[in-house]
Amino acid sequence: MALGARLEVRQGQGLVITPQLQQAIKLLQLTHVELEAYVETELERNPLLVREDVDPEVDAADPDPRNEEVFAADRIPESGAGPDLDISLEAEASPGERATGDLSLGEEAGGAVDWSRVGSGGSGLEGDEDLSQRLPEARTLREHLAEQLAMAGLEGARQAAALVLIDSVDESGYLRCDMEETAERLACDPPFLDSVLGVLQGFEPTGVFARDLRECLYLQLKERNRCDPAMIALLDHLDLLARRDLAALRRVCGVDDEDLRDMISEIRALTPRPGIAFGGEPLSPVTPDVIVREGSGGLWNIELNSDTLPRLLVDRRYFARVSAGARTEAEKIFVADCYSQANWLVRCLDQRARTILKVASEVVRQQDGFLAFGVSHLRPLNLRTIADAIGMHESTVSRVTSNKYISTPRGVFELKFFFTAAIAATHGGEAHSAESVRHRIRQLIEAERPGHDVHSDDRIVEILKDSGVDIARRTVAKYREAMRIPSSTERRRLMAVAG
Template sequence: MSLGPRLELRQGQGLVITPQLQQAIKLLQLSNIELEAFVEAELERNPLLQRDAEPEAEQDAPKVDRAEAAADEMPDAAATADMDGGHEELSPGERDSGEGGEAADGGGAIDWSRAGKGGSFESEDDFEGRLSKEKTLSEHLHDQLAVAGLSEAERGVAAVLIDAVDEGGYLRADLDEIGERLGCGMPFVEGVLSVLHGFEPTGVMARDVRECLSLQLREKDRLDPAMDALLANLDLLARRDMAGLKKLCGVDDEDLRDMISELRALTPRPGAAFGGEPAHPVSPDVYVREGPGGLWHVELNTDTLPRVLVDQRYHARVSGGARTEADKAFLSDCMATASWLVRSLDQRARTILKVASEIVRQQDGFLAYGVQHLRPLNLKTVADAIGMHESTVSRVTSNKYIATPRGLFELKFFFTASIASSSGGEAHSAESVRHRIRQLIETERDETQVHSDDTIVDILKEAGVDIARRTVAKYREAMRIPSSVERRRALRAAV
C-alpha cells in the first residue's frame, strides 16, 4: 500500500449556521431597550430602511411598501391569545394581514394588535465580554436561591424580593404590597425574607442600616443587648453623644469604644462589592389581562416594537443610477439585509407572543390565585407544547417582561423546578422530593441506618422519582444536612 497525497470527493450532510441565522438567534434574546438602540443604528447604516411613523389608517400610501413580506406570507399583525383554563384559542396569526382588527367568537373576543417592525443584533459574538463580565448582586443572589431548598411558592416570593434589592444590597419594597399582590400574605413574605437574610454577603436584603448591621453582628454572635441598644441609637452616635450612649447601653467608656470599633469594621453597603449595571426603566414586552368568562388575554406591547419599513420607491430611484458593480453590490446587500430584518423582526414578535401565551396557559393558577399555585414548569414543557426548540424558548424568555394583574415579572420567573417520574407519570415538584429526602434522613436512628446519597437515589427511584445522585447531594446541602459520613460519625459519638 503506497502512501501519498490524493484528492477525494465525499458527500455528507451538516448544519451550517449562516450569518443571517446567527443574527436571528441573537435577535431573539435582545431586550426591548437593546432592540430600540440597534434600530437607530440600522436606520443610520442602511439607506433603504425607514421608520414607519405613519398612522395605521394611512398604510395604503403608495410611497413605501412592505419589503417582500407578502411574498413570504409574513403577517404584519400579531394576534393575542385567549386562554380559558387549559384551553388556548389563538387568533389566525398565520394569515397575512395588514392592519389590526377584532373578531367575536361566542365565548370571548379575539383581540388583535399590530406587531411593529424593528430589531437589533450584534455583528460579533461578545463571548469574551460575557466571560469577563463581573457578576452582579442580583445574579449572585439568584444563584443562591437556586440551591436554597425553598418551595415553589417561596421561590416565587424570593425572586420578587431579590428583584427589589438596590445596588447597595438594601431591600426597597413594601412587604404588605408584595404579600397582597402575590396572594400569600405578609407573614409568608416575612418568612421568606428571613431565609434570604442568611444569603451572602451578610447583611444583604436588609431594610435599613440598623437591620443590615444587626445581621452582620448576629453572624459573629455579637448581637448582645448592649450592642442592640447601640444600633437602636445610631443618631446619638452620629452626634457623638457618648454619655447618652453609655447610659442607654449600660457600659463604661472602654466597652463603648470597643463596640464602636466593631461597628466600624462592619459593611453598611454589602452590595457595593458586586458589579453594577446601569438602571433602566423596565417596560413590559407582553401584557396579560383578565377578560370575561375567565379568559386571559395576552398581547404584545407594541410601544416596545419600533416599526421599520423598506423604502421601495427610493430603491427604485437610486438603483437606476448605479453605474459600477460596487454600487450595485452595495444596493443589493442593503436591500437583502433590510428585507431579511423586517421579516425576522416580525417573526420575533410572533415567537415572543407564542411563548408568552403558553406560559400564561401553564401558570393560569398563579394569575388567578397567587404564588402558592405556581406549577412546576421547565423550558422543555413549553417548547414541546408550541413546537419549538428549548434553546429558542430560553432566548425568548431572557430579558423579556410580562405585565400581569399581579405585577411585572420576567418571563423566567414562571419556570420552576420539577423532577421527572421514572414510571412515566406526572412529574414531581422539587420541593416534594426535598421533603422525601429530609424524611428519609430523619428516620436514621443509629449508624447502621444511615443512608448514603446513592441509597437515597435507589429508594426514590423505587418510589417513581427519576433523580441523579448529584441532585440529591445538592438538595441535601441546600437543606444544610451533613453527608452520610458526618451523620454516621455523629450518631456513633452520641451512643
C-alpha cells in the first residue's frame, strides 16, 4: 500500500473552555479566603475595579456615585460584559447583600444559576495560573486526619460526629472540645460519641485526639504495649515528675532507681505535641459561608454570610474618561479588555453567591431532620440527589460543597458533612441510613448472652434482611470491625472465659 500525504476536511463537535469560563469555574470552588486573595490580585491588576465601600471619583454635583455611572454587583450591563454565558439570573440579591430565603414546600431560596454549562470536569484546568500554586503545599493535620477517616469505614452519623471532632483538634493534636457539650449539640448519647473518639484515637500520629498530656502519653505507650501498672502510676503522677520528686515516684510506682530511670527515659522519648510536625498555620475559627437560623412554623431561614463575599464595583466614569483619552490602538484595546474583564468578574461573583445559596438551601431541605432532632436523623444523601433537585450538574454541587461551611443552630459544619451513605432496602422500600444499620448491628451483638447462640455475620445478614435491610455479609463484617467488635468466634470464647 502506497503512503502519501493528503488534505482532509472533517467536521466535529467539541467543548472549548475559554479563559472566562475557566475563571468562573475556579471562582466557584475557591474558599472565601482564597477568593479574597484572588480579588485583591484583580484589584491591583485592573484599574477599573474598586471595592463597594470605596467611592470612585465622582462630580460633587452628583449625590449618588452609583447613579448610572458606576456598575454595581447587582446590575448586569447591557453591553461590554464579555462573552455571553447564557445563564439566567432570576434572583435580585447581589453578593454584596444578604440574600435570604424561607425554606418551605414548593419554594426555593436563591436564583437559578445553572453552572453545568461551563464544564463538568475536575478542577485541574490549563490556562490561567492556578491560585493553589501560591498557597502552602504542606499538608495540614486536618487533611491528614480526614484522609484516615475516609479509610476508617465510618459512615452516617458516626462519620458526621468524627468530622466534628476532627474540626475540634488544635495544631498540637489535642481535642479542644467538651465531649458532653458536643454530644448535646449533636443530640447523641455520650457513649456513642466516646465510641467514635475511640476510633479516632487510633489514627496517626499516635497520641492525636488526646484531651490532656496524660492521655496523649498513654496512647503512645499503649501502642508500644508499655502500659503496665507501674507506668500507669507514673502517668497518674506527672506532677511529681515535673517537680523531679524521684523518691515519691519510686513509692507510688513501686519500682527501684534503675526501673524508674528507664521509665522516665521512655516518657522523654514520647511526643507531647503529636500534631506539631504537620504544616499549615495554627487553626483559626471557621467563618461560615451560609447562615441557617430557625424561623417560625418549622421553617429555616437561610442567608449568605456577607462577610465572606467581596463587594466590587466597576467604575464606569473612570472607564469613560480613560477610554476617551486613549490615542493608540494598543491603549484602546487595553482599556476595553480591562472593562470587559471587570464586568465579567463582578457577574461571576454574583452567580457564585447565588449558586452557593441554592445548593445550601437544598441541603438544608434534605437534612432538616438533623437540624431539628440531631445526628441520628441524618438522611442518606449524595451529590446526585442535590444536583437533580436543583437542576445542576453533579460536579457543580461537588465544587460548591467542598471547603464551604454552614452555620446552624447545632454548630458550624462543612457542607460535605451532610452527605452520608445509604443501605438499600428489600422489596424496593426506602433506603436506610448506614448509621442506623450500624446501630442495629451493635444492638444485636450487645443483646447476646452466655448460653445462647452468638450471631455470626451470616446470621446478622439474615436478621437484617428480615427487617427490610438488603446488606451483604462483607458489609456487616466491615461495620463490625470498624466498631471494634470481635468476630463471633472470639465473642463466644470471651463469654466462655467470663462465664
